[in-house]
Amino acid sequence: DQQVKQNSPSLSVQEGRISILNCDYTNSMFDYFLWYKKYPAEGPTFLISISSIKDKNEDGRFTVFLNKSAKHLSLHIVPSQPGDSAVYFCAASEATSGTYKYIFGTGTRLKVLA
Amino acid sequence: NAGVMQNPRHLVRRRGQEARLRCSPMKGHSHVYWYRQLPEEGLKFMVYLQKENIIDESGMPKERFSAEFPKEGPSILRIQQVVRGDSAAYFCASSPQSIYNEQFFGPGTRLTVL
Numbered sequence: 670d671q672q673v674k675q676n677s678p679s680l681s682v683q684e685g686r687i688s689i690l691n692c693d694y695t696n697s698m699f700d701y702f703l704w705y706k707k708y709p710a711e712g713p714t715f716l717i718s719i720s721s722i723k724d725k726n727e728d729g730r731f732t733v734f735l736n737k738s739a740k741h742l743s744l745h746i747v748p749s750q751p752g753d754s755a756v757y758f759c760a761a762s763e764a765t766s767g768t769y770k771y772i773f774g775t776g777t778r779l780k781v782l783a
Numbered sequence: 784n785a786g787v788m789q790n791p792r793h794l795v796r797r798r799g800q801e802a803r804l805r806c807s808p809m810k811g812h813s814h815v816y817w818y819r820q821l822p823e824e825g826l827k828f829m830v831y832l833q834k835e836n837i838i839d840e841s842g843m844p845k846e847r848f849s850a851e852f853p854k855e856g857p858s859i860l861r862i863q864q865v866v867r868g869d870s871a872a873y874f875c876a877s878s879p880q881s882i883y884n885e886q887f888f889g890p891g892t893r894l895t896v897l
Contacts, residue, residue, distance in 0.1 A: 673825075675825075703885055705888075710890075710891075710893075711890055711891075712787070712789075712874050712876075712888035712889050712890045712891050713826070713874070713888045714888070715885040715886075715887065715888075718885055758825055758826065760826075769814060769816070769831055769838075769839070769878070769886075770816065770828040770831055770839060770841075770842070771816075771818075771826075771828060771886065772828065773818075773825035773826040773827070774825050775823075775824055775825040776825055
């Protein structure tokens with residue numbers, strides 16, 4: 670049972686344009702969501718997070734949007750840069766229930782073309 | 784401030800041997816998590832530990848796998864009598880005490896079972 674889904678395994682975007690990565694979840698108890706970036710042979714690196722009391726969080730070029738009714742979140746990267754090319758994972762947890770574990774999606778491979 | 788450290792980075796074992804993976808959390812972090820990533824998949828939660836306590840091991844296989852986080856020293860993930868299906872990347876993460884703090888990941892240990 671895949672509780673967190675990233676339905677696009679890959680995405681190609683031109684440098685300078687917007688990258689939009691999507692993530693859907695099924696567990697309505699999830700209340701904390703994160704995006705991680707991963708390069709080959711490295712561990713995931715935290716990018717941005719959002720709690721369920723918000724619908725948007727912004728940090729520089731990265732913005733995460735949360736639509737609780739649709740159980741959907743998205744990561745916007747504007748403008749996209751070649752260094753953004755990596756695999757992006759969304760993750761979710763039931764933070765307020767004291768469960769610290771993250772449930773990860775399967776990842777989306779982003780390629781930013783110069 | 785050093786990040787999460789894992790060793791070894793690569794580990795090769797023959798079927799039936801034991802694998803021992805080590806993780807030193809970031810300074811000041813009291814929570815440790817282990818995740819496993821199989822090829823072309825997302826990260827799967829295995830176990831969550833605090834010093835001398837296993838808090839949640841719901842993702843750990845019932846047999847052959849064990850984890851500890853002693854009062855002194857690193858956290859250890861131990862896999863006894865390894866099989867080919869154990870070949871994967873094993874990531875350790877750590878976080879401070881607050882539930883809304885992100886987990887910081889180490890570079891991972893890539894286990895290959897021959």
